[in-house]
Amino acid sequence: MASVYIPVQNSEEEVRVALDQLPRDASDILDILKAEQAPLDLWLIIAREYFKQGKIDQFRQILEEGSSPEIDEYYADVRYERIAILNALGAYYSYLGKIETKQREKEEHFILATQYYNKASRIDMHEPSTWVGKGQLLLGKGEIEQAFAAFKIVLDGDRDNVPALLGQACVEFNRGRYSDSLELYKRALIVHPDCPGAVRLGIGLCRYKLGQFEKARQAFLRVLQLDPENVEALVALAIMDMRTNKVGGIRRGVEKMHKAFEIYPYCAMALNYLANHFFFTGQHFLVEQLTETALAVTTHGPTKSHSYYNLARSYHSKGDYEKAGLYYMASVKEINKPHAFIFPYYGLGQVQLKLGDFRSSLSNFEKVLEVYPDNCETLRVLGHIYVQLGQVEKGQEFMRKATKVDPRDAQAFLDLGELLISSDTGAALDAFKTARSLLKKGGQEVPVELLNNIGVIHFERGELELAEQSLKEAVGDGVWRSFIEGKVNVSTADATACTRLYKDMQIFTQLEADNVNLELPWNKVTALFNLARLLEQLHRMEIASILYRLIIYKYPDYIDAYLRLAAISKAQNNIQLSIELVNDALKVNEKCPNALSMLGELELKNDDWVKAKETFRAASEAADGKDSYSTLSLGNWNYFAAMRNEKRAPKLEATHLEKAKELYTKVLVQHNSNLYAANGAGVVLAEKGQFDVSKDIFTQVQEAASGSIFIQLPDVWVNIAHVYFAQGNFALAVKMYQNCLRKFYHNTDSHILLYMARTHYEAEQWQDCKKTLLRAIHLSPANYVLRFDAGVAMQKFSASTLQKQKRTADEVRSAVAELQNAVRVFSQMAAGANLHYHGFDEKKIDTHVGYCKHLLEAAKVHCEVAQREEEQARQRLELARQLALAEEARRKAEEQRKKQLEKRKLEDEQKRVQQQEEHFRRVKEQWKSSMPASKRRERSDADDEEGGHSEKRRRKGGKRRKKERSSKSQYETEEAEAEIDDQEDEDAHLNYGEPADQMHDQDDEAEENAQGVLAAAGLEDSDAEVEAVPPVNASRRRKAWSESDEEEEQRPESSPVRENSAELQESDGEFMADKEKPNRDEAVDDED
């Protein structure tokens, strides 16, 4: 073991000090050194030895003692050693300063170091080692240029000064001049081939920076050969290994990192890289520990930035966006230029996006885009953000750019499609299809979401077959396939179960018992739901219901499936089951606005008004008033409440109507394109008589509704027709009703037929009216109102025919026939009335019967008159014809006679003429006898009566007109007029009762009677109308209900759309997640 010999003063002896046996207490040595006045180089050697042994305190003690003023004094002429001691201290403190992380201590160390160097300089200005030390110190302080000057001074003096060369190389490296740096390192190595491995480390780093990876690797390896514990080299090699991105490479890299970490646990870079590695292996705890350590040990900006970034990523992936955001922020703060390290910007952008801070997110992503202008991910994210900010155009622009940048990036097309879905389904479909074919070409599995979206768009566009294909592809194989293909027999139920079919889960337990795999992966649920929805559209309810039930069986919280089943059973009028299903849905989420709204509709169907209103309220509250459907339902509720005519309360009606309007308007404010709200507003306006405005609204709604298969808005057609009707445009009204009936109801809605009949009635097209009513009866046999109305129509037809000035006997006969029919209809109803089939007043029907019978009586007379007239006409005709015939015959006879005269057969001919004439007479008599004997007196009576009729009639007619008006207005129900109408209605009743009595009393007085009856007839007519009105009104109310029905129907139908949008959101989420992933991949590339 090496020893030093301290010469004993004034003797030849020396004290041997074994360097490996230095005393623990440096004072012992110091005493000897001082006592023996040992040369200063010995001091330095011993101090260094202490340093090497890690006994820093002793090292410092000796050096500090060695640089004390007394020593200076004593060894004043020993300059070099004194400088060396000072430099050693300076170097020591610069080192301390370099590794110190706390700013204040760091500065203190540097100040001390500076003091020592300055002291050394004072001893000798030109000592190169001092300059080298100063250079290192300046480097450590980050004052690159001054360090450069310091090293230059040394190198100018001695261009082969190795420490200066190394220092200068370091300076050049930091300046980014890697090739210059490399040259300097090389020179140092040439000058001093045995220099420590660290020099080669510099070479390696330069090579690395210059992109000469192989040579860099060699250099690092060489370093490790020389110094197997060189952390930097290990880390560098590890990084290079990791960057190969191959499994083996990464593993080797991680091993090296581990080694480096074991050697020196405070190397920030190693820590960062290890953290990075553990991030990908998902060991977030380690990531945090490592990066926190790294942060504690480094002040180096980029390294810190990297550490913060690692931490941020860790939190980001754990979903702690707040923290992640903070750390990203910290990371970004450490970066001077985004170009140096862009990833934290990306991460920050993502987190801000997630937290909804679109503006900040936008600016961060834009920074990323500046660095990587063609980065697809960034383009897509930007597109997404712009859409979120409402700048859809710009968003699409970015997405399009992304697809252009990489036309084979399926994800970009996917995103573009999702973007376009709300604005341009066609383009969206194209984008999706491109994405699908790209994925298929690439041999990748096409995601379920994509296929689902394609399917749904086809569905929306009404391309049901394509939709089915795509959705089937999306759901793939599973038990549902055997359901769809009908391979599993599913329908067996006994009588008790068949009303509850849609709640039956037995088949699934049965199937499971049979070991059929019922597995339904969560990501296929949506697609399966949509498929079921599609099958519903294709009227394959059985399968659809099974699929819904399967969804519920596997995912009992899937509310939409319950609602669809409820909608199906509602469509089949199974209200009880429907309510149960909705309640099941409410068990899952008692505040689900959709379920509540549906429940409200069902309660309305059950005539549970108060309950329904409460339910709608609850629905509206559950959605914070934002759910337009429940608001609309409330609006409708109010409207219906206003239209109820059982309880007439004008004030209440007005408030209800006002409230309805308010609610519709509220919805319109929220969604200015809500067709139903617009329709509702139109209805309210129409109720107030503003037909032109309402017609405009209806027409616009109708146009808007003609686009999608999910929007079925027959009400607006009906409403337009109502407006036409109210404006007296009967032909157009009928056309509109017909179109609506055909387009939306498969001609099965008897209410609309009733509206049509009413229009025909107003237009006095009795036969059309009757035919229409008969059709309605055929469709809806149990609706006796229709029968009554048909009776009225026939009565009306007959009455008007009989009152015509000119009519043929045929007309009269048909009028009579119709009257008989009317009598039959009315009397049948009268007979049935006591069975309580319908809500008709027996008396009223009796009166109708009576009136019709009376009319029949009268008609007999009419009939006779008509027949007589006809007969007379015919007789006249006949006479003329006879005359003509006789003439002709005579002429012929004449001719013949002439001929006969010539042939002398005149006698025979004359006989024949006589015979002919006789024949004619016989025919004439036959005709005469075939006609009933006519009495002139009766006829004149009839005429008189008729005169009275027509006069009276005209007057009555005027009044009638007015009544019609009022009844019409009642139809449109302006409450005030309705009130009047009400009174009139009652008046009519009163009046009507009287003359009816008169009819019996004054039977003898023919003329008076006729007038009395006529008055009765007039009133009867109007009464009949009034009678006809309430049913219409009632049915209108019903209709209004059906309006809501319809909407209700629309609702579930729109549910897939919602579902859809939910789905879109979902996939949005995935889309986000996806985006994060590639980003993470890129993050591997980072390097500070």
Added chain:
Amino acid sequence: MKIAGLKSVENAHDESVWAAAWVPATESRPALLLTGSLDETVKLWRPDELALERTNAGHFLGVVSVAAHPSGVIAASASIDSFVRVFDVDTNATIATLEAPPSEVWQMQFDPKGTTLAVAGGGSASIKLWDTATWELIATLSIPRPEQPKPSEKGNKKFVLSVAWSPDGRRLACGSMDGTISIFDVARAKFLHHLEGHFMPVRSLVFSPVEPRLLFSASDDAHVHMYDSEGKSLVGSMSGHASWVLSVDVSPDGAALATGSSDRTVRLWDLSMRAAVQTMSNHSDQVWGVAFRPMAGAGVRAGGRLASVSDDKSISLYDYS
């Protein structure tokens, strides 16, 4: 199993055609198609040309149903005015005019032996049975009323629309507005039970000719149900029509079902698959009636005929094979 269009007659009636039935062949003539229409006439057509054999007047208000006696000699037609006219097919001589006020008349069917005519009695919630020899009303089969009818409920939910005899003549089924189907024991004139599952009007019913317990029902809920009429169970439910199913008939071999619907189509269903195998869209309006021609010789499917009638005033004839 398929149907192929043979012949269609446009404007066969002046108005919507609402009813169709086949009059079985007699020794002197082949089977004839009987149709009834809103135009108040009943017409007889001779297949396969669908040549108009005769037009019968005598009804007021639309003709809603027609039925033929199994002998092929007499037939009945009924209209909204609730009259049933029984007439001689070949001479059009009126044999009887039936009415049972206040009961209306909807679907009618002769029993398989031809001794009784069953008439769906609408709002009377009953089936009226008429003796075909005396034309006397022999029985009224009433649907029991629910124990506690709600006073609020207007109208009669048990309004009877449709009626069907079991092939052995022992059972009668009737369908009502509320969707329930009621089964009666004819011999004892006794109500047996309800078949549930529909909640909308059942406008047409038919028993399978080969499985006497099997009953098919067509309802406004767009479904066709298959019931075991004795076991009270729903055997199957078939959907596919987009709107009301107005009419249903079973093929004579019992293998196929034909339905007519408001969705303007005629569908052919394979009963073994319980699925629609064919959809005919030749009508342009609701198809109110479908009827298979009864088989002359049993067991042979060839030469089967199916007729359909529609609101579009036309009638169509198809070959069923």
